[in-house]
Amino acid sequence: MHILERSNLVLRSGQYDEEFNSMVAIRLEGIRKAFGTVEVLNGIDLTVEDGEFVVFVGPSGCGKSTLLRIIAGLEEASAGELFFDTKQITNVAPAQRGVAMVFQSYALYPHMTVADNMTMSMRLSGIPKKQRRIRAEEVAEMLQLSPLLDRKPAQLSGGQRQRVAIGRAIVRNPDVFLFDEPLSNLDAALRIETRVGISQLHRTLGNTMVYVTHDQVEAMTMADRIVILDQGQIAQVGAPMDLYHHPANAFVAGFIGSPKMNFIPVTEVSRGKNSLRLALSTGEEFELGLHLTHDDQVVLLGIRPENLKVDPDGQIAGTVTAVERLGSETLIYVAVGDATYVEKSTSDISPSIGGSVRLLIPDQPVHLFKANGQAIAHETILPPR
């Protein structure tokens, strides 16, 4: 059951149609937020374009929800400015900003019916009950909530409550939709379904949407652009596949992708024009056909699990500790010294647990990082093996 199976109905409806194309760009300039002495956001500069779907993602405590609440007006920034298009809205009340928010907890009024929940904003604007009902029915039809309009939240399932919360946001005709981890309370199947539904909602309505999640899969599948936050700062902004292929630092490289990237500590032995010789902590040395464009010393080598290969000609010797067969792919965990690396293979061949294997590091795609975690630019010279 998709959120927007009958979305065209909304587009045809009178009131909504007129206000349909109201989109805004969001501009954040030097946004800081501190709770007491704890600095949560540390100077955020960002522009979310008109009609863009931007996902804030990062680990717990990175400040992503706080940033969303600052955009909503529920939290006051300690410093910095916020603009919707060219209008400064840093001190504008939440209701006057033209935003609607879907909360992680849904935040439905438990004593009100679904219809009253969805049209609370209209009630507060003094719109008569009859008009409110028409609007509620219109949005309910779009979200397949029509039979539930007179029920109270306690009589709804988690998924239905979630749709009511989205419906409440749609009713308001906002310029900007804000989502604060809206799928975290749903089971896995419903989460995927709703994820697709929200993406469809964005395509249909075309509004600017900002979505907060800690789940990188949600970020990768839904976003036009992802903003990765780390300790109150933007670690990188970019299109999902751009972040995947060209992470700016080890944090982004480790955060995007599942299973996460393998990080292998290395020491640079020598550097030729078109080659780079590295040593593992075990003392083994190997060469990559790369041309480095900077002088920075390589201390960390990053390889995605799908690029690592179990191969008798591999550079690294290790022991298989676990094998996970997922049907379409197999994950092989190989212990090398204290570290464990993961290989993702689409073949059915799987070594036995406890067996010795060698891991092959290809010339590309690999990611090189310097001591401060920043990626080192390089060009691959040799064709991939």
Add this chain to the structure above:
Amino acid sequence: MARKLGRTLSDDLGRWTLITLALIFVLLPIVWLAIASVKTRNAALAIPPEFIFTPDFSAYARIMSGGFLGAFQNSLIIALSNVVLTLVLGVPAAFALTRMHGKVQENLSFWLLSIRMAPLFAVILPLYVLFKSIGLLDTPIAVSLAHLTLTLPLAIWMLVTYFRSIPVDLDHAARLDGANALQILWLVIIPIARPMLASVAIIVFIFSWNEFLLAFILTSRNAQTVPVAVASLAGTMSFDWPLIAAVSVASMLPALIFVGFAQRHIVSGLGSGAVK
């Protein structure tokens, strides 16, 4: 299975015995009072007590003729006005204490509780002097305000605990819907907190209805409440036991009616479904 059944049976037996004993302990004095109220003066004082007698309802007639209706009226005015004042002042105060953060709020919470820590005797004399100086002695307003000093901190304390359990996301959702603080309180918090408001109303009403010491000190004739009126019946020379019993029995009725009415609002599970 048999062992489990046996244990359940003995558990039940123990539970019912306890409940019966508790009921006897609570109800026996009331039953005894009700019986005494329909005896004659002599029969009420007879030792050993008479269990077979002709009921005499003259004590109830004497409530009407003896000027007790005034006491009932005073008690009702004091208790109801105290309930209204406590809720009208306590609800916004508790809301502010739970939803606004700062040093003032922290200190206020402690200050409110500290009033409850002071013994009643420490409060009575200043209150007496105060009400005397503003000419409110022997009026229902004085007793009601005196009761308020005790019930308001208690109510705020109870409401603060309850309001804290209401997810703050609901306030945020309402703010985004365009509600100001008062609308959040009126349209969201109060409807959700209705069961707790009813509980507070019951507790405050019962306190005010039964309170003796403050009412005794602050009133003399005009604003006398039922407990004070009952106590005044116990003179040194005369002791109209059936009348005391009849007034006591009659005084339970308004409280029972109020509790019965307020209890209908205590619906469990009203707050569920708000989040998750």
